[in-house]
Amino acid sequence: MNTTCAIFLLSALAVALAGNAAAADRPDVNYDEAKVGELTLPDPLTFSNGKPVKNVKAWQQKRRPEIVKLFETHMQGRSPGKPAALSFQQIETDPQALGGKATRKQITVYFTADKTGPSMDILLYLPNQAIKPVPVFLGPNFGGNHAVNTDPGIKLSQRWMRDDKEKTVVNNRATEKARGKEAGRWPIETILDRGYAVATIYYGDLEPDSTNGWTQGIRGYYLAQQGKTEFAPDDWGAIGAWAWGLSRAMDYLETDRAIDASRVAIMGHSRLGKTALWAGAQDERFAIVISNDSGEGGAALSRRWFGETVGIMNKSFPHWFNDNYKRYSTNVPALPVDAHLLLALMAPRPVYVASAEEDRWADPRGEFLAAKNAEPVYRLFGLEGLGVSEMPGTNQPVGKTIGYHIRTGKHDVTDYDWAQYLNFADRHFNKTKR
Numbered sequence: 001m002n003t004t005c006a007i008f009l010l011s012a013l014a015v016a017l018a019g020n021a022a023a024a025d026r027p028d029v030n031y032d033e034a035k036v037g038e039l040t041l042p043d044p045l046t047f048s049n050g051k052p053v054k055n056v057k058a059w060q061q062k063r064r065p066e067i068v069k070l071f072e073t074h075m076q077g078r079s080p081g082k083p084a085a086l087s088f089q090q091i092e093t094d095p096q097a098l099g100g101k102a103t104r105k106q107i108t109v110y111f112t113a114d115k116t117g118p119s120m121d122i123l124l125y126l127p128n129q130a131i132k133p134v135p136v137f138l139g140p141n142f143g144g145n146h147a148v149n150t151d152p153g154i155k156l157s158q159r160w161m162r163d164d165k166e167k168t169v170v171n172n173r174a175t176e177k178a179r180g181k182e183a184g185r186w187p188i189e190t191i192l193d194r195g196y197a198v199a200t201i202y203y204g205d206l207e208p209d210s211t212n213g214w215t216q217g218i219r220g221y222y223l224a225q226q227g228k229t230e231f232a233p234d235d236w237g238a239i240g241a242w243a244w245g246l247s248r249a250m251d252y253l254e255t256d257r258a259i260d261a262s263r264v265a266i267m268g269h270s271r272l273g274k275t276a277l278w279a280g281a282q283d284e285r286f287a288i289v290i291s292n293d294s295g296e297g298g299a300a301l302s303r304r305w306f307g308e309t310v311g312i313m314n315k316s317f318p319h320w321f322n323d324n325y326k327r328y329s330t331n332v333p334a335l336p337v338d339a340h341l342l343l344a345l346m347a348p349r350p351v352y353v354a355s356a357e358e359d360r361w362a363d364p365r366g367e368f369l370a371a372k373n374a375e376p377v378y379r380l381f382g383l384e385g386l387g388v389s390e391m392p393g394t395n396q397p398v399g400k401t402i403g404y405h406i407r408t409g410k411h412d413v414t415d416y417d418w419a420q421y422l423n424f425a426d427r428h429f430n431k432t433k434r
């Protein structure tokens with residue numbers, strides 16, 4: 001080999017290595033498909049020791065728990081179970097709410113025996129026309145229960161509120177002006193007309209969404225109970241706390257005779273979509289799990305270098321996931337899990353992933369590919385997942401047991417999104433052809 005050739009080879013190697021390093025370290029946001037590179041994903045149907053998962057029993061009894069543990073250790077953290085002293089108090093009811101369409105119930109869930117201790121409020125609307133027990137859509141909200149509808153009967157939350165500019169100011173209390181602020185994302189009347197109940201909880205009841213929010217939330221409470229002042233690297237993060245709240249809402253729904261607890265669909269948007277997915281992964285009582293624009297740390301593949309990255313998210317929102325997750329900020333390929341495994345944890349239950357065309361930050365293609373790569377687990381159960389091999393065009397919902405759409409427009413929850421969720425739930429809960 002002559003010198004020129006050797007120098008050429010060495011510099012080609014250096015370029016190749018630099019290319020890999022750029023993809024691995026995710027130094028900044030990429031929106032160029034050409035730079036994404038090849039994807040190598042952990043195989044859902046191969047155990048950590050390299051052995052194949054051969055049947056449903058091996059998946060359910062061994063591989064599934066192995067994946068849950070990997071998520072707990074490296075990303076989400078471990079959450080406590082149902083508190084022994086959990087109790088419910090119906091604080092209000094109106095059988096003629098929303099112009100007679102619904103029965104409104106508001107329930108306080110106390111997490112401990114101490115009624116001045118940590119608690120959350122559930123807002124529940126039951127469709128008056130429907131035969132009970134009814135299926136229900138349960139979702140966390142960003143603005144307090146009073147924000148999901150202008151209904152003056154909804155208790156005005158007295159907790160921490162996000163301010164309008166999204167600065168997470170603790171002690172920023174809600175005013176009457178905030179009623180119905182988030183109503184565009186909650187077409188409650190439409191959902192009721194389709195025969196479903198709607199239940200919601202305010203995520204700030206569990207923990208204010210800021211780096212020091214834990215000091216005023218359920219995680220801080222548990223930490224103090226253990227006599228500790230610092231979280232362990234695999235302790236839960238804020239997303240774990242919000243997801244835990246959804247399971248506690250489920251505990252209540254199981255006690256309400258008007259609700260069919262075997263038909264509870266959870267839906268969350270964005271960071272609350274990440275929350276819904278983690279809740280659905282841990283708690284198999286949720287019969288359908290829906291992610292709306294959840295993106296990085298939710299339905300989007302972290303290994304795909306497009307839009308938000310693990311590093312960027314860990315920097316902006318260090319409280320969302322556990323401390324171990326910070327190790328992967330500059331080394332995503334070393335992460336033992338990824339979004340397709342999170343979706344696969346829902347199997348055999350139906351799961352729906354929704355993206356928005358202009359929401360490139362959340363990486364729509366990465367969300368579709370996660371859904372696609374969860375399919376082998378559904379197939380193991382003899383179920384069809386997406387039923388398509390290519391990403392569909394905008395506003396063309398696809399899917400059998402895994403639903404997917406990318407709609408036109410921005411990062412948000414729209415009536416179009418809800419129309420798809422209602423059809424999906426009808427198909428799976430009521431076996432209709434919609």
Ligand code: GCU
Binds near residue numbers: 269271293295308
């Ligand atoms: C930010 C964040 C996302 C998150 C979103 C939201 O954009 O980077 O990860 O999903 O907020 O929750 O609205």
